[in-house]
Amino acid sequence: MSGARTETTIAAQAAAGERAVDWERAYALHAPALLRYLRRLSRDPATAEDLMQETFERAARAGRIPGEADVRPWLYRIATNIAIDHLRRRRRFAFLPFSGTERDDRATFDVDADVVRSALRSVPPEQATALVLRLHEGFSRAEIAQLTGVSERVVKERLERGRESFAQAYRREVGAR
Secondary structure (H helix, E strand, O other), rough: OOOHHHHHHHHHHHHHOOOOOOOHHHHHHHHHHHHHHHHHOOHHHHHHHHHHHHHHHHHHHOOOOOOOOOOOHHHHHHHHHHHHHHHHHHOOOOOOOOOOOOOOOOOOOHHHHHHHHHHOOOHHHHHHHHHHHHHHHOOOOOHHHHHHHOOHHHHEEEEEEEHEEEEEEHHHHHHOO
């Protein structure tokens, strides 16, 4: 069964009011892309896993998928809301590193990717979300507006401001290294 047919089947089950949506199939189909998206937003693999699990838990608790909505955008909207909430909480309770001598035990370290991650971290969550949805996930402005529950004009502004904020932060990061 193809991916599009599987997604259509999941949506059809939900639209028909069936409570027994095949969540295993929905998870297999959408979890990898959602996890990549959440990793970009959270910048932490373990946190991204937790956020993805919470996304599917909330979706399953919702009982059914909105009739005319696609499964993919609906799951991204749930994931986006959860990620933004997480980022806001994390910014409220941000702490400085204990001593600055901690080692990064990642097997490979990509300096350019680290600069990008660091710059993205300084962009406000709503702008960072819009940037990641557009540039990494390939959503259109209209789709991002639907996912985030704002107008296309607001999405356009968030993308413009996000690009500006990211460029400034990136220049600062490059200059600091």
